[in-house]
Amino acid sequence: MKNQDFIERVHEIVKLIPEGRVTSYGAIAKYLATGMSSRMVGWAMKHSILSDVPAHRVLNRNGQLTGKLAFPTPTYMADKLRAEGVEVENDKVKNLKSHYWDPSLDL
DNA sequence: GTATTGACCGTAG
């Protein structure tokens, strides 16, 4: 479980995110104990779109849909989250604290 | 091989 690439690990975490829940890059980075290389998480996420990974549940610490432009359609991310019960407004998640999920909780 | 950028985060002013 250590020969897997950084991207693979990120995918594993994102797949564990329950519906109607969102997390931040920093939380994933912290879980992976990669230090504060949250940028690497985002970089890995970009590749995750090509995979079967629900990257639409991953936002930045501000709850903003930063990578919505990376999806097939700009509305895919917000629409998907909204469909799962997450309130999205102005490309940001409302009540982020309520919908926020941390990988540590899955442990 | 060096420089710049990237779906970011945390602290300081």
Next chain:
DNA sequence: TCTACGGCCAATA
């Protein structure tokens, strides 16, 4: 409360 700067690791030019 808001803005500015540095740090982190890897990829691309």
